[in-house]
Amino acid sequence: MFKLEENVSLKKYNSFGIQVFSKKFFLLTETSQLKKLFKQSQGKSIRVHGGGSNMLLTKNYDGLTLVIGTKGISILSEDEVSVLVEVQAGENWHEFVLWCLKNNYGGVENLALIPGSVGASPIQNIGAYGVELKSVFHSCEVFDIETRCFKTFLKKECDFGYRDSIFKNKRKGMDIITSVCFQLQKAPHNLHVKYGDIQKYLEGKKHSIQEVAEAVISIRKSKLPDPKEIGNGGSFFKNPVLKKEHFNRLFKKYSDLPHYPNPDSTIKIPAGWLIEKMGFKGIREGDAGVHSKQALVLVNYANATGIEILALAEKIQKMAKKEFDITLEIEVNIL
Ligand code: EPU
DSSP states (O other), X not given: OOOOEEEEEOGGGSTTOOOOEEEEEEEEOOTTHHXXXXXXXXXXXXXXXXXXXXXXXXXXXXXXEEEEOOOOEEEEEEOSSEEEEEEETTSBHHHHHHHHHHTTOBSOGGGTTOOSBTTTTTTTXXXXXXXXXXXXXXXXXXEETTTTEEEEEEGGGSOOBTTBOGGGTTTTTTEEEEEEEEEEEOSSOOOOOOSHHHHHHHTTSOOOHHHHHHHHHHHHHHHSOOTTTSEEEEESBOOOEEOHHHHHHHHHHOTTOOOEEOTTSOEEOOHHHHHHXXXXXXXXXXXXXXXXXXXXXXXXXXXXXXXXXXXXXXXXXXHHHHHHOOOOOBOSEEO
């Protein structure tokens, strides 16, 4: 029998720093504990936390919160050009990126400093500065909650899309990702430096994965709040994808609207720009606010509740609908 902690504050387990309580709590340190834990908790609700960096907690939880704290990185196989690495779900994502940089393994440098755990990274196919997780993802091992068996998902089975995967859709809440295998590149590396901000930063410098990571870290630090200082969950909304006619209508009115055409003739536009245009950037209502340097990020200055942050988000959504006829989709999980 595992001893479960009771009435535990989840404040330090969510990057928004929201104070709510979980009736029961368990920190998982060995994947092998899962089978026994689920047997012991039969019939009770269980909710899994990775790094807690993509969630907004709005109420106390009456069930068992399971924090995945398993650690370990191991090389499964390698040849002259690449290496297959298995990482346990509880490893911190950025620590893993640093490990790759130290070993000169390429592929994740553009994803430096993304908060959260390795186990959570496939769920929303984390992405930044022109690279998505799916480009290095090989497979992951999951614990299927219903059958209580471990199984493997290969990349082609994960239905990866923009901030999306099978684990957010068809299999939402059905699996616990226990480890992820990445296919990383040995030198010479294929670098992704086309993203505007990175190009600017690297001008005149020689290019290596370490320098690309340095550029990404510096850009992120200048725009995005550090959750250790100001609570936040990264981008709160997804960037909306518009049909051509809709975009043309808006572009006629706002000729400075940044836009990124997709191959299927739809057009992605930055939600941060829309939110700034509506005048929300830097505003504060109580302890809930919109970050002053990146309007896509909602923040908790100290003691905001999840409900207060959500109310601000809904206000933004309502105005975006009215002003631009755009439905801003929330990216973080509301729990
Ligand atoms: N912009 C504004 N005002 C703002 C914010 C952005 O006008 O307050 C404009 C910028 O001028 C720029 C454009 O919007 O022209 C894009 O801004 P940025 O490069 O900061 O990227 P983003 O589209 O706002 C996305 C990701 C971020 C990721 C960056 C860099 C989503 C939902 N967000 O943001 O991801 O770091 O690109 O690749 O796709 C996250 O998911 O938590 C996250 C931070």
